[in-house]
Amino acid sequence: MTQKMMIIDTDCGIDDAQAIMLALAAPNVKILGITCCFGNTDVDNVCQNVLRVLSVCQRTEVSVFRGAATSLVTAIKPFKEHFGTDGLGDVLEDRNSETWKKQIQEEHAVNALIRLVNENQGQVSLVTLGPLTNLALAVRLDPGLPQKLKDLYIMGGNMEGKGNVMPCAEFNFFMDPESAYIVLEEYLCPTHLATWEFTCRHKLSWEFFDEMTNQDTAVSQFMKTITSKCWAYSREPGPNIKDVLFGPGFVSYDAYAVAACLDSSIITESVVCAVRVETQGELGRGLMAMDPVCRLNKSHRVFVMKTCDLSKFSAMLMASLQQP
Template sequence: MSQKLMIIDTDCGIDDAQAIMLALSAPSVKVLAITCCFGNTDVDNVCQNVLRVLSVCQRTQIPVFRGSAGPLVGGGTQFKDHFGTDGLGDVLEDGGSDKWEKEIQTEHAVNAIIRLVNEHPGQVSLVALGPLTNLALAVKLDPSIPQKLKDLHIMGGNMEGKGNVTPCAEFNFIMDPESAYIVLEEYLCPTHIATWEFTCRNKLSWEFFDKLVSQDTAAARFMKTITSKCWAFSREPGIGMKDAFFGPGFVPYDAYAVAACVDSSVITEKTEYAVRVELHGTLGRGFMALDPANKLKKSHRVFVMKSCDLSKFSSMLIASLQQPFE
């Protein structure tokens, strides 16, 4: 059976690192490239973080491309410290930025996405784990890109107006609402969305997390280290918006989108909706509105994930940290 071709677009924080390792551990997947975008931290840190993950997994042959440093509209972006200022828990020694800089491809991430999709028409699955700026720029430069994709998987957005940054908006979408709007209007390929509420409702136990990171492998030790001092992995009750809405538990946000791309059977329920991202309003900006009756008269609908086979997902996560592979 031929391998699934995948491009991962990421703002590599701790959950992105876990998601990337899940993709790398899947024998049915060939990761063509990892493209980087601002989000959990600045884009230079994101590139370094991806290279760290690939180094731990001994997969440094996968090319890494630097992409967008900020949103389409507006000035500088206020990065959040959910996963530390560097995106990986602020516990790793830098090793010198020059060490990582020479490993980054000179081609821009947006150009790389366009080139790779055109080289493999109808074969590439694009998985977006951060703000959607690179994807929005790609479709503006080459409007044929969506029709040449096999499918698109997104971790981002929300479906109930429960926000984790503003009262109504999820992090990846509110960091660049205009790009989220463009992608969900112009990418007419099969599109699957793991919303914030979906990931939180399908959380795992902290007991499972302890088992996950206690494996005797390089990848597990890496994950244990980068989560060791990060407040997002605190067991204290009521930490953050996740606990306030959904209760305590381990939520590897981005890994759900990658798992769904690797093996669609891990998603046990999904619903097809017309959707649109709200761009206006003090509270509503960045919110993904579901339109089940299609009052917007859109020709394209997306698949919104609802429930997950947690046993299968857990097994995929365990396998993701059994790296490096021979």
């Protein structure tokens, strides 16, 4: 079986951490590198979070690259509420240590992304779990980059006009709408989108979450620790917009994009259409508009995930916390 080559671009919060664990646990997958971007927290915390996940999973051979520290046009501060100020629930020690900097590659994430794709043309699956700033910068430096990818998987955007940080905008796209616009206009490779509403409509039970995190492994205990004091993982009724709109349950947002990349059969139905990201407006900035009737007159179509095989997906999540 041909080995799948993958690059993960992340703003590593708790759900990113689980998505990375999913990729690390998958058989016959080679992760060429993990590129870091601001988002859930600042980019230095993101780098440390990725290194911590790799250490827990005993996969420190995977290269980590520091990337964009802010959005392309408008300086937006990293979001430090949903998953804590450090992105991993504010429960880990050694945050004041400088030793992590020696483990980060000197090459900038954007340069690394361009190099790794060019070295493996037509073979790389790029999975993005945060704001799309690194990808937008990469296509400006190498306009032919998208055509050299095998495919692109994005967790971000929305399909019903519902938002989680604004009335109409999903977090990853809202944090850098210009970059999201560039990527969805200029990355003409096969593109698959796991929107916020899609992930919320395929939530899992808290009983499953407890079973998954109570396994007797270091990775499972790590997941249990980083979610232990995080309000986003609280079962109590509160201000979580996900619960208000879709009801209570556990959603590992970024893991859906990784799972779809690893096993396409997990996605049982997609909407194939053109999309465009809105960069203007007080309420609409960051909104992804879907165009099923071709009013935008765009030739490029993307696959917007609609339904998911939850049995397969939950089995993958469970297995990912059984390593090493």
